[in-house]
Amino acid sequence: MTNKFFTLLVIFFGFSKFNIVNSQILYNSNLPIVIINTGGAYIPDEPKIPVNFQIIDNGVGVLNNINDFPNHYNGFCGIETRGNSTQGFDKKTYSIELWNSNNEDTSASLLGMGKEEDWILHAMVIDKSQVRIPFSFYLFQRMGHYASNWRYVELIIDGDYRGLYILCEKIKRDDDRVDIAKLDDDDIYGDSLTGGYILRLDWLGYYSQGFSSNYYSQSGYFPLFYQWYYPKADNIQIEQENYISDWFNNFESAVFSSDYHNYLGNRYTDYINLNSFVDFLIINEFSKNSDGYKLSSYLHKDRDKNGGKLNAGPIWDFDQTYGVSLVCSNDDPSGWTYLQNQSDCEDLMSMPMWWQSMMQDTIFQNRLKCRWDNFRNTFLHQDSIFYWIKTDTTLISDAKSRNFTKWPHIGQQIWIEPSPIPQSYAEEIIALKSWIANRLDWLDLNMPGNCDYDITNIEEQADKKELLIVTDILGKKNKVKVNIPFIEIYDDNSFKKTILFD
Numbered sequence: 001m002t003n004k005f006f007t008l009l010v011i012f013f014g015f016s017k018f019n020i021v022n023s024q025i026l027y028n029s030n031l032p033i034v035i036i037n038t039g040g041a042y043i044p045d046e047p048k049i050p051v052n053f054q055i056i057d058n059g060v061g062v063l064n065n066i067n068d069f070p071n072h073y074n075g076f077c078g079i080e081t082r083g084n085s086t087q088g089f090d091k092k093t094y095s096i097e098l099w100n101s102n103n104e105d106t107s108a109s110l111l112g113m114g115k116e117e118d119w120i121l122h123a124m125v126i127d128k129s130q131v132r133i134p135f136s137f138y139l140f141q142r143m144g145h146y147a148s149n150w151r152y153v154e155l156i157i158d159g160d161y162r163g164l165y166i167l168c169e170k171i172k173r174d175d176d177r178v179d180i181a182k183l184d185d186d187d188i189y190g191d192s193l194t195g196g197y198i199l200r201l202d203w204l205g206y207y208s209q210g211f212s213s214n215y216y217s218q219s220g221y222f223p224l225f226y227q228w229y230y231p232k233a234d235n236i237q238i239e240q241e242n243y244i245s246d247w248f249n250n251f252e253s254a255v256f257s258s259d260y261h262n263y264l265g266n267r268y269t270d271y272i273n274l275n276s277f278v279d280f281l282i283i284n285e286f287s288k289n290s291d292g293y294k295l296s297s298y299l300h301k302d303r304d305k306n307g308g309k310l311n312a313g314p315i316w317d318f319d320q321t322y323g324v325s326l327v328c329s330n331d332d333p334s335g336w337t338y339l340q341n342q343s344d345c346e347d348l349m350s351m352p353m354w355w356q357s358m359m360q361d362t363i364f365q366n367r368l369k370c371r372w373d374n375f376r377n378t379f380l381h382q383d384s385i386f387y388w389i390k391t392d393t394t395l396i397s398d399a400k401s402r403n404f405t406k407w408p409h410i411g412q413q414i415w416i417e418p419s420p421i422p423q424s425y426a427e428e429i430i431a432l433k434s435w436i437a438n439r440l441d442w443l444d445l446n447m448p449g450n451c452d453y454d455i456t457n458i459e460e461q462a463d464k465k466e467l468l469i470v471t472d473i474l475g476k477k478n479k480v481k482v483n484i485p486f487i488e489i490y491d492d493n494s495f496k497k498t499i500l501f502d
Contacts, residue, residue, distance in 0.1 A: 025161045025406065026154060028065040031399050032057040032111055034121070034167065035070060035156045036079065043094070043157075045087065048078030050103050053096065055153075057111060066156075073108060076101060084203060086125060086319075089414075091163055091407050094121040095170065111151040113169060114176025120148075121155060122166045125407070126319040126415050128428045130400055131392050134166055136287060136318040138388065142379045143279040143371075146178060147314050154399050164396060164403035171298060171314050173198060173230045178314060180302040183231050188239035195303035197244050198230035201350045202295055209233035211245040215252050218340055218351035225350070229298065244301070247271075251310065255354045260361055268354075269363060273311045278368045280312035281338060281355065282375070286439060287321035288337045290328040294351040323435030324417060331418035333438035336446075359448070367456070369449030382440055386433060393429060400425065 026033075035054040043049060054070030078097045086093060098117045100106045109115040124130050133150075140147040150168035154161070173180055173196060180196025187193055199210070204225060210233070213224040226248065228236055254261055254268035261267050284292035296317035301310045323331050329342035338355040340348060358364040378384065393400075404410050404425065411423045422428045 025402055026066055026156070028063040029154050029399060030061075030063060031164075031396070032072065032151060032153045032167075033064050033066065033068075033156065034153045034165070036077075036158070038079075038158055040158060043079055043081055043092070045082075046080050048080045048095070048097060050099065051077060051079050053077040053079075053098070055110065073110060075099075075106075075108075076103070078103070082120070086123070089123070089125045091123045091125045093123040093125075095119075096121060110167060111153075113149045113151070114174065116169065116172065116174055116176065118170040118172055120168050120170050121153075122150075122168055123163070124166065124319065125409070127321075127324060128404075128409055128422070128425070129324075129389075129393070129432050130164055130396060130403070131389060132287075132321050132324065132432075133318050134392065135388065136283060136315060136321065137168070139286075139379065140279065140283050140313065140315050143275075143283070143375070145276060145279060145311075145313050148177075148316070152396055152399065154402070161402070161406055163406045164399045171198075171229075171316060173300075178230075178300050180300055181306065183240065185235065185237055188237050191303055191305050193239060193243050194308055195301050195306065196230070197240075198298060198300045199244075200227045200229040201225075201293070201297040201299075201352065202227055203347065204349055211241065211248075213252060213352075214249050215256055215353065217349050218353055219348040222349045224352050226299075230300075247301075252354065255357050260357075260363075268358075271310055273307075273309045274364070274367055275371065276311040276313060277358065278364065278371050280315070281359075281368065282372060283315060285337060286380070286443065287318060288323075288330050288333070288335075288439065289318060290320035290325050290330045290337075291317045291347075292337055293355060294340075294347050297350075322432055322439075324415075324432075326416045326418050331435075333435050334442045362449070362453070363455060365449030366451060366454040367449070369447055370451040370454045370456070372443070372447050373451055376440075376444070380440075382437060385436060389429065389433065 033056040035052075035056070037052040037054075038049065039051075041049055041051070043051075053076055054074050055072040056064045056066075056068045056070050057072035058064050058068065076099045078099055080095050081087060081092045082095045083093045096119050098106050098108055098119070105117045107115045107117045110119065122133060124133055127133065134152075137147040137150060148169040148171065150166040153165050153167045155163060155165045169177055171178065173182065178196075178198060180198070181192075183192075183196055201224070202208075208225065208227055210225055210227040213226065215224060216222065217224040226245075231240070250262055250264065250266065251268060251271040253263065254266055254271065257268075260269070283289075298314055298316065299310055299312060300314075302308060320327055320330055323333065325331065326344065328337060328340070328345040329335060330337075332342075335342060336359075338359065340351055372380075379388075410425055410428070411421060413421055422431050
């Protein structure tokens with residue numbers, strides 16, 4: 001009863017005082033307006049505190065006014081700040097969990113995204129262009145993989161304008177998110193034991209929970225450590241822990257073998273969705289992600305009956321990308337970041353070595369070359385990229401001006417940016433596009449592999465070859481007869497021995 005009374009007070013007093021404080025900055029927006037009222041409470045790193053949560057959204061092409069009723073959502077949520085190094089900024093990123101009036105989880109479809117209870121309000125504070133993170137999500141989705149859906153919004157907390165944000169999906173196992181099987185406590189044998197799992201490579205601390213690889217991380221001193229993400233560490237059963245750690249040992253023993261096969265005779269490519277690993281490398285290399293591969297990096301595996309292969313992703317941490325940072329030479333549009341051999345490359349205890357092994361494999365290289373060439377002719381064509389940037393920067397044009405009135409970061413050194421610092425938003429976009437153009441040129445010149453020898457292309461060509469003649473086993477032309485061996489000869493000079501059984 002106390003919590004419900006508190007939240008009702010927040011609705012009454014918080015919304016009524018909102019307009020006066022913000023009339024100087026925000027009157028209306030072409031973006032949805034998110035309003036959070038805490039009743040004056042401090043929002044901690046954890047745990048979440050109960051607050052009122054509202055969204056004004058009158059639809060595409062219709063302005064949203066601060067005096068409008070919260071017509072899209074009007075309820076409650078728990079909220080806390082989130083992030084690691086970004087916690088030091090005044091503009092915070094928040095985790096929110098939709099609650100009912102009794103502070104119990106409840107799900108909703110927000111702004112057309114899938115129905116769920118867990119969401120992120122991402123501040124994008126390091127990125128002054130305000131497009132790097134959604135652009136990366138968009139690219140990974142275009143590659144055919146799940147990445148968090150997002151919507152640009154403007155945020156008000158306790159009557160204080162907080163700026164331009166993206167409301168985006170938190171990475172979770174769900175039909176509309178990471179679509180893998182639900183793994184319950186009693187799924188400890190048979191096919192149900194084989195999935196689904198989500199693992200994370202991330203910052204390591206005293207309380208990190210998971211399992212150690214049998215192989216070193218790039219640090220050279222410590223084994224790679226896989227952290228539990230789904231199921232949570234408190235929920236995973238010993239049988240599930242043993243299964244997935246053994247599974248990873250079989251995968252890694254293959255990827256680190258000289259012929260890419262393990263003692264079972266299985267190639268590492270038998271264990272993975274090859275396209276997902278290739279595309280994960282492409283998005284991290286194209287952006288030259290300073291945190292790529294080793295922080296906020298996810299892997300997921302479904303049950304064997306659903307394919308059972310390991311997928312790289314979803315992607316997440318993409319604020320230090322596309323030339324914005326000096327960390328790990330992100331500002332330099334040349335060089336491979338998977339090597340992690342540039343200056344200021346840290347957190348190598350969380351950096352797997354299998355990327356270096358895969359990049360020596362001709363099968364991986366050939367698929368990489370095919371995917372890269374295909375993407376470059378479509379959504380990774382420079383014209384397509386620049387059009388996307390123009391469209392999004394136009395969408396957020398008014399909101400970003402208000403954002404940088406609230407947070408005067410333009411022209412300022414707020415992170416570890418390369419010099420010279422762009423002195424206007426227009427210069428920020430020019431610098432971003434220039435870096436992207438140079439990065440594309442470098443990757444075009446240095447991408448390994450030969451698409452003509454990609455195994456998928458070879459299989460497709462084999463399927464298309466024309467049958468020229470059928471002979472008996474002595475080479476004499478003959479009609480096909482049941483229970484008698486015959487030879488099929490094709491136009492590429494290949495042949496196949498076949499028996500048609502009755």
